[in-house]
Amino acid sequence: MAERTGVPVRTIRFWSDEGLVPSVRSSSGHRVYDAAAVARLDLVRTLRELGLGLDEVRAVLARRRGVGEVASAHVRALDGRIRELRAQRAVCVLLARSGDEPDARSVTLMNDLARLSAGERQALIDDFVNEAFAGVDADAPGGWIANAMRSMPAELPDDPSPEQVQAWVELAELVRDPGFRARCREMATAGAGPGGHQERQLDPAAVAEHAGPAEAAGVDPGSAEAAAVLSRIPGVDDLDAAGRTATAETIELFSDRRVERYWALLGVVNGWAQREPVVPAFEWVAAALRAAPRG
Structure with a gap:
């Protein structure tokens, strides 16, 4: 039986003891297998090679569960x-x-x-x-x-x-x-509405375009060069000293590198296109607004 099927003797004996492969005993006590047992052995071997447990194999052989039903569950596993x-x-x-x-x-x-x-x-x-x-x-x-x-x-x-x-x-x-x-x-939970924080937001695209290169180049936020950069961001020249301070406070409230990192990490996990960080540019703008107030 082992030579014919390629299944080790020890495995055949175990499956027989478990009732998966039928056999009878000869007068001398040897296990005897017929053609039906060989076919059953082939099926058990195939199911086991697919990873099904003994209980699942036993349920299929007893016709308590269909092969398709068991296979579907196994596919999910x-x-x-x-x-x-x-x-x-x-x-x-x-x-x-x-x-x-x-x-x-x-x-x-x-x-x-x-x-x-x-x-x-x-x-x-x-x-x-x-x-x-x-x-x-x-x-x-x-x-x-x-x-x-x-x-x-x-x-x-x-x-x-x-x-x-x-x-x-x-x-x-x-x-x-x-x-x-x-x-x-x-x-x-930050405040918004009339006179609130959201009314003091600057255009992110403009900040990235103008303040981004200045921050990357290490331009001093308190320098004349920084003041020239700020003037190119829409709405900044319309702010008085109090408005500049309030806008800087809003930027500092809503700009956080770890929060931006959160979105970047989600983008990597989900396979989204990555964007250049903009928070450093906003931080630079806030520092520049505080360093060079007008009005």
């Missing part, structure tokens, strides 16, 4: 295992690329977070949003921040790149930081 293996592979590639030897905690954390299911990853983001923005009305001043963070999924692909795994790990650590949660809540 295999899909989950494949996703897990791909995530683990991405972690290994990331670790192999690392020039520094990571500590044991970092390796464990990276592997655990990468293997989370899509639902578990989304639950981590939802927990952050629910705690950071508890009680913040969707229509309240700054409520758009909470709404945006609630609507953004963090779906790690089935076959993630090492960069996506790294971004997810950093994102998971960020949203669990109490200081980050408090900062997001501060931004979401």
